[in-house]
Amino acid sequence: IARAIQNIKRMPEDEVAGPARFFERASSVAAHIVLPFVRTPLDIYKWSTKRNFVTGLLMPDVWRELSAGGVRAQAAIGQMSLGSAVAGTMAYMGYKYGDEHITGAGPTDFDARDFWLQDHQPYSIKVNGQWQSFAGIEPLGTLVGISVAMGDIIRRGQAVADQTWEETAAMMGFAFARNAKDKTFMQTASMLVSALDESSGSAVKFIRQLAGSVVPSGVA
DSSP: OHHHHHHHHSOOOTTOOHHHHHHHHHHHHHHHHHOOOSHHHHHHHHHHHHTSHHHHTTOHHHHHHHHHOHHHHHHHHHHHHHHHHHHHHHHHHHHHHBTTTBOOSOOSSHHHHHHHTTTOOSSEEEETTEEEEOTTSTTHHHHHHHHHHHHHHHHHHHHSTTOOHHHHHHHHHHHHHHHHHTSGGGHHHHHHHHHTOGGGTOHHHHHHHHHHHHHHHHHO
């Protein structure tokens, strides 16, 4: 996906001429505006994925380090051990104290989420009665946020007697997707997706923010 986005952002070659060149340049400019950062979010998610045994052992980079042996293998095992300990602790916190002292993505139901947001803040921990976000502490914020969200989802699923595994899996997918879209470097793309929903009323907000960011850039 990252390579595909980078290909769209790349300006057309000199041999491309005529209308094709115009449309390729327009696509490149639009991609730069909507998705200004590609490598940063990719590196953050790779960092989080490699630092636990569940997903780390699926990564070719991790297996190369383990196959090298010696210090490189020890470092890889140490990173996965520490990351798994952090993820497990945060998942337990989300399961045990979710909504009281620490939050994940929040409810998936839109009506319930609007009500929940009145007294809660996603990906935050309560300090002295105030919610403090940990979402911006990257790359650790992604690992912690997803782990807390998973524990919170398990707790919510157990609270619903007829919760199925399919619904739980869908909620986990929702938590991962919301964690991605809530990142600062994904805000423009997130607003574009919301703008496509006519009932959300966010199209005007997206256009205003886009104009506010494009005009100063164009003047510069």
